Amino acid sequence: MRKARINVSGRVQGVGFRYMTKLVADQLGVYGSVKNEQDGSVTIEAIADNNTLDLFxxxxxxxxxxxxxxDNFSMIDDDTIKDSLKFNVTY
Structure with a gap:
């Protein structure tokens, strides 16, 4: 399984972005979490096989x-992300 930390910015807060990200993750079988950041961006921790992660x-x-x-997207592999068996929206 691959573990990736993703950060996105643009119009990603106050528009249902986290909820919809969870729906996509649940449909694809991606585990991890999504949370809003104070700078207006959203951070996603995603755990999945390579093909599933690419689609996600x-x-x-x-x-x-x-x-x-x-508007902006960045992703790094991060093996320090804790294993999870579901995808959570963090507040």
């Missing part, structure tokens, strides 16, 4: 929320 990333880049917009 493509959906996130195009904003899973119809009202959202991703």
């Amino acid at each position: 990333v493509e959906k996130i880049k195009h904003s899973p929320s119809p009202s959202g917009r991703v």
Whole structure:
């Protein structure tokens, strides 16, 4: 399993972005979490096999929320992300 830390910014807070990210993660079988950051960005910790993670990333880049917009996207592999058996929205 691959573990990645993703940060997105743009119109990603107050538009249902976290909730829709969870729906996409649950549909694809991605584990991890999503949370808002104080700077207005959103951070996602994602755990999945390579193919599933690639598909998840493509959906996130195009904003899973119809009202959202991703202007900036960054992703790094991060083996320090704790294992999880579900995908959580963190507040």
